[in-house]
Amino acid sequence: MGAVAFIVFVIIDLFIISSLVKKGAEKKCHKCGRRRAKYELKTEVIEEESTTVTKTSENEVKSLNDKPVKTTINEVVKPAPKYKYEVQMKCRYCGDITTSTFVSSKKLH
Numbered sequence: 001m002g003a004v005a006f007i008v009f010v011i012i013d014l015f016i017i018s019s020l021v022k023k024g025a026e027k028k029c030h031k032c033g034r035r036r037a038k039y040e041l042k043t044e045v046i047e048e049e050s051t052t053v054t055k056t057s058e059n060e061v062k063s064l065n066d067k068p069v070k071t072t073i074n075e076v077v078k079p080a081p082k083y084k085y086e087v088q089m090k091c092r093y094c095g096d097i098t099t100s101t102f103v104s105s106k107k108l109h
């Protein structure tokens with residue numbers, strides 16, 4: 001059970017990293033071709049999805065002679081909402097505005 005939770009967290013992390021990379025790549029202006037020309041004009045939540053993450057932990061109860069007697073598994077369901085953002089980027093050179101979306105598990109602003 002612990003391994004499954006770990007894999008889920010790795011997938012979520014990769015998801016966050018890839019969306020951050022995407023955001024950085026969009027700083028290049030496609031109209032005038034200048035790099036790092038775009039700045040964030042507006043970021044707003046356009047969709048909110050409420051999902052949950054189940055965290056499990058095992059507790060081994062030991063007897064006096066150090067032999068495990070029983071194993072209890074604790075399951076904690078934690079809310080893990082996802083937010084879909086719409087970002088408007090404006091070019092500081094030619095004024096071109098592009099709109100893109102990304103999903104994050106963090107609530108910005």
Ligand SMILES: [Zn+2]
Pocket residue numbers: 029030031032033034037091092093094095096
């Ligand atoms: Zn431009």
